Amino acid sequence: xxxxxxxxxxxxxxxxxxxxxxxxxxxxxxxxxxxxxxxxxxxxxxxxxxxxxxxxxxxxxxxxxxxxxxxxxxxxxxxxxxxxxxxxxxxxxxxxxxxxxxxxxxxxxxxxxxx
Amino acid sequence: xxxxxxxxxxxxxxxxxxxxxxxxxxxxxxxxxxxxxxxxxxxxxxxxxxxxxxxxxxxxxxxxxxxxxxxxxxxxxxxxxxxxxxxxxxxxxxxxxxxxxxxxxxxxxxxxxxxxxxxxxxxxxxxxxxxxxxxxxxxxxxxxxxxxxxxxxxxxxxxxxx
Numbered sequence: 001x002x003x004x005x006x007x008x009x010x011x012x013x014x015x016x017x018x019x020x021x022x023x024x025x026x027x028x029x030x031x032x033x034x035x036x037x038x039x040x041x042x043x044x045x046x047x048x049x050x051x052x053x054x055x056x057x058x059x060x061x062x063x064x065x066x067x068x069x070x071x072x073x074x075x076x077x078x079x080x081x082x083x084x085x086x087x088x089x090x091x092x093x094x095x096x097x098x099x100x101x102x103x104x105x106x107x108x109x110x111x112x113x114x115x
Numbered sequence: 116x117x118x119x120x121x122x123x124x125x126x127x128x129x130x131x132x133x134x135x136x137x138x139x140x141x142x143x144x145x146x147x148x149x150x151x152x153x154x155x156x157x158x159x160x161x162x163x164x165x166x167x168x169x170x171x172x173x174x175x176x177x178x179x180x181x182x183x184x185x186x187x188x189x190x191x192x193x194x195x196x197x198x199x200x201x202x203x204x205x206x207x208x209x210x211x212x213x214x215x216x217x218x219x220x221x222x223x224x225x226x227x228x229x230x231x232x233x234x235x236x237x238x239x240x241x242x243x244x245x246x247x248x249x250x251x252x253x254x255x256x257x258x259x260x261x262x263x264x265x266x267x268x269x270x271x272x273x274x275x276x277x
Binding site: 018022079080082096097099 | 123125131132138141149151216230242
């Protein structure tokens with residue numbers, strides 16, 4: 001089922017980690033706030049945050065004694081880049097497909113009409 | 116909140132020289148004629164891509180042997196103006212059937228004249244695919260993945276233009 005076997009698809013996506021990432025997309029939060037809103041312990045939240053931070057997805061900074069986590073701009077940029085790389089060629093493909101349907105160009109080009 | 120979430124959207128828009136109903140029809144009924152063929156989700160290349168024409172319908176590909184592989188669901192169906200689809204594939208290209216973990220793609224077709232249609236695509240709630248991030252990281256680091264996809268696409272475009 002996977003198109004990209006070389007991509008290192010070792011670990012299945014973790015739903016708690018995803019929930020943490022999504023919550024940080026809404027606003028910056030501390031570990032205890034995240035733990036309070038999820039059915040997992042604080043150490044578990046910290047563990048997920050460490051993974052996300054190592055992946056460059058979240059960033060943290062200290063406010064007095066509190067450490068606050070937020071989605072990192074690089075993380076956001078990389079996630080967006082992935083989808084840009086899907087839609088940019090797709091929309092270009094759609095555009096050139098419709099050029100075949102353009103009445104002004106039909107006749108000039110040997111359009112491959114399917115119907 | 117709006118600020119951060121707003122960044123989790125990819126927007127694309129193009130203007131095409133056909134009426135909106137034709138643009139809509141080619142988008143949803145003839146997707147296999149323009150979708151980059153390397154972006155298949157099943158194990159084999161797709162022969163056809165289907166968007167079932169109703170809210171709640173399935174969006175799926177079918178390969179030459181008849182094996183189907185689902186991409187998402189139809190969340191809104193308003194021909195020829197708008198279609199909304201769910202996207203269930205994280206950066207790891209694994210299908211997760213849960214709607215709560217799926218992002219959304221809205222495509223709007225706005226008539227600007229008899230032969231001009233503005234096509235706007237908005238892929239939102241990308242953060243729902245966050246869990247696959249490590250795989251994304253691995254994938255982007257692998258030169259084979261998207262480079263191969265893009266060069267295959269370039270080749271196909273050249274064939275169409277020829």
